[in-house]
Amino acid sequence: MEAGAGAGEQLSLGAVRDQLIREEDSIVFALIERAKRPRNAPAYSSAGAGAGVGGSLAEFFVREAEVLHAKAGHYQKPEDVPFFSQDLPPPLFPTKGYPKVLHPSASRVCVNDAIWKMYFDELLQLFTVDGDDGNYAETVALDFACLQAISRRIHCGKYVAEVKFKDSPQDYTPPIHAKDSNALMNLLTFKAVEEKVKKRVEKKARIFGQNVTLEEDSVNQQGGNACDSECKVDPKVLSKLYDLWVMPLTKDVEVEYLLRRLD
Ligand SMILES: O=C(O)C(=O)C[C@]1(C(=O)O)C=C[C@@H](O)C=C1
Numbered sequence: 001m002e003a004g005a006g007a008g009e010q011l012s013l014g015a016v017r018d019q020l021i022r023e024e025d026s027i028v029f030a031l032i033e034r035a036k037r038p039r040n041a042p043a044y045s046s047a048g049a050g051a052g053v054g055g056s057l058a059e060f061f062v063r064e065a066e067v068l069h070a071k072a073g074h075y076q077k078p079e080d081v082p083f084f085s086q087d088l089p090p091p092l093f094p095t096k097g098y099p100k101v102l103h104p105s106a107s108r109v110c111v112n113d114a115i116w117k118m119y120f121d122e123l124l125q126l127f128t129v130d131g132d133d134g135n136y137a138e139t140v141a142l143d144f145a146c147l148q149a150i151s152r153r154i155h156c157g158k159y160v161a162e163v164k165f166k167d168s169p170q171d172y173t174p175p176i177h178a179k180d181s182n183a184l185m186n187l188l189t190f191k192a193v194e195e196k197v198k199k200r201v202e203k204k205a206r207i208f209g210q211n212v213t214l215e216e217d218s219v220n221q222q223g224g225n226a227c228d229s230e231c232k233v234d235p236k237v238l239s240k241l242y243d244l245w246v247m248p249l250t251k252d253v254e255v256e257y258l259l260r261r262l263d
Pocket residue numbers: 017020160188189190191193194197246247248250251254
């Protein structure tokens with residue numbers, strides 16, 4: 001969480017939501033970047049893996065990239081969660097500590113397996129065109145950026161849950177003691193907020209993904225909407241991503257965090 005949102009003692013729902021809004025930009029841009037390349041299916045198959053490499057190029061790349069990131073000091077914050085956490089090395093450079101505003105069990109909350117499955121089994125097919133241009137290394141680097149951005153946003157749910165608990169401990173304590181996940185899910189759900197989030201990410205995809213030209217009569221740069229078929233990523237894919245996966249998984253993170261909040 002950035003300074004000002006989660007850094008101070010007064011973590012507020014408004015500040016955490018502002019951070020979630022900022023994370024949307026990272027997700028939209030990461031998808032736009034990945035959409036430059038076609039699907040490139042061989043990057044996801046273990047069939048062509050070199051000697052000593054068990055999985056696909058995508059898995060190899062993420063594992064190796066996370067080792068480098070960990071050495072550089074990444075994964076110290078509760079929202080930065082690696083996909084392959086086993087045996088990650090410690091940072092080789094000094095890292096600046098972050099304010100401990102969450103319950104210590106926050107570090108055990110992780111939904112990256114579900115994010116991994118969703119990304120490769122469902123999402124990729126929705127925003128990349130069928131094809132193979134051979135740029136596999138670049139492709140998996142772009143996948144890694146998408147995965148990181150999505151994971152970070154979803155694990156910010158730990159802060160959302162902490163604020164909600166602090167704001168109304170009297171509402172959250174009974175279902176936490178009763179381990180009632182459904183009651184917690186109902187308490188933390190705001191349908192009206194979810195509708196706005198979906199509309200906003202769709203609009204961001206429409207604005208960030210349009211082609212910018214210098215032609216005077218360009219409708220798009222005068223505030224009009226780019227035609228969705230001309231956008232680099234179909235804006236509807238963004239609202240679907242949030243509706244079906246990002247917000248539900250954020251809420252799963254919130255519930256998992258709350259269930260441990262009084263341990
Ligand atoms: O803003 C909140 O209150 C959240 O919990 C975050 C979020 C989301 O993922 O965007 C999730 C659940 C709510 O129903 C609304 C939005």
